[in-house]
Amino acid sequence: MRFGALLEPPAERPQDVVGLAELMExxxxxxxxxxxxxxxxxxLDTLALLSAIVARTTRITVLPNLLNLPLRPPAVVARTAATLDILSGGRFELGLGTGAQQMWDAVVAEGGPRRTAGQSIEALEEAVHVIRALWTSKTDVEFQGEHYRLDGAKPGPAPLHEMGIWFGAYQPRLLRLTGTLGDGWIPSSPFFPPEALPAANQIIDEAALAAGRSPEDVRRGYNIEGTFGTGTGFLQGPPAVWAEQLAxxxxxxxxxxxxLYRAESAEVLRRFAAEVxxxxxxLVAQG
Structure with a gap:
């Protein structure tokens, strides 16, 4: 099992996030x-900030949760991710997102494409092929897709380790793509409660098997949001309740x-690490 936190990168407090990452380590x-x-x-820019975190840490894995693919060309993502993996000594993992549908106006305002939900999934699938080819190919890379094209691109640099690619997925088509191509899956509890996990896991598992993979090839992550207190519901109680529910x-x-979703408090990070x-x-070891 692994535990982490999804930090927020506010531009007015540039050193706070790096400090929290150091505390987490x-x-x-x-x-x-x-x-x-x-x-x-x-x-703040996510990849630039992750590079600062890489420079200030020595052990902890670093992961974007998740990169906005419509505004980040996959060839550039491939080389940036490999660079961060090399600089970190093999501690970088890549998370990719299709781009939230409610944000397309903002994406277009920045010069990005406007895509339907189906097109955004097609683009994600193409991007994964492009990225992996640039990481692993021994020859110039040719790729002709509907959304991305490479005409003899030079491959490299190669990541230091076999880097995983994680997806954020909620709908069946993207869950199937996760099972077919993904190395990890990250939904968020505010939008995807625990009772939604079984059906999604089944879709991922069936897609993995259909692709000749094992369901265990796809790691399962979860962005979790809660409050330490006396409430009821998922993660709305003291640390002991959190531990029981997460187990x-x-x-x-x-x-x-x-x-930990949107973790901004050193106190919460300390309490979760010590008590949850x-x-x-x-509890998991006890079964």
Whole structure:
């Protein structure tokens, strides 16, 4: 099991996020992630900020959660991700998103394409082929798709390790693509509660098997949002309740990586690391 947090990158506090990432490494977290909304000027650039985090940490895995593909050409993503992996000593993983449908006006305003939901999934599939080819090919790369084309692009640099590509997926078509091509899946609990996980897992598993893969080839992540308090519902109680609920999700739905959603408080990061993560590991080990 792995535990991490999805940090927010506010432009007015550029050092806060880096400091929280350093704290996470000190507290024993496994992964630090950042969301990506390049059309919002109140946010720092995700990849530039991740490079600063890579430079200030030595152990923790770094992951965008998830890169906005319509505003990031896949050839550039491939080379940037490989560079960060090399600089970090093999600690970078790549998360890709199709772009939220409600944000297309902002994407177009930045010079990006306007795509339907179906087109955005097609573009994501093409992008994965482009990225992996540039990472692994021994010859110049040719690719002719509907959304992306390479005409003899030079491959490289190669990542230092076999880098995983994670998807954010909710609808059946993108869940099937996750099972067919993805190395990891990251839904978010505010939009995708635990009761939605079984059906989604089944779609991913069936797609993986149809593609000649094992369902275990796809790691299962979860952005989780909650409050330490006395409320009821999912992650709305004291740390012991969080631990019981997350262990149940892991045992029943095979989630192996948790990210605290929009974590902005050092106090919350400390409490989760001390009182929740180890308890979840213990409960899962007990079955």
């Amino acid at each position: 000190e507290l024993g977290y496994d992964v630090v992630t950042l969301s990506d909304h390049p059309y919002w000027p109140e946010r 149940e999700v892991t045992l029943n739905h095979r989630i192996d990586t948790y990210f 993560a180890p308890a979840v590991r213990d």
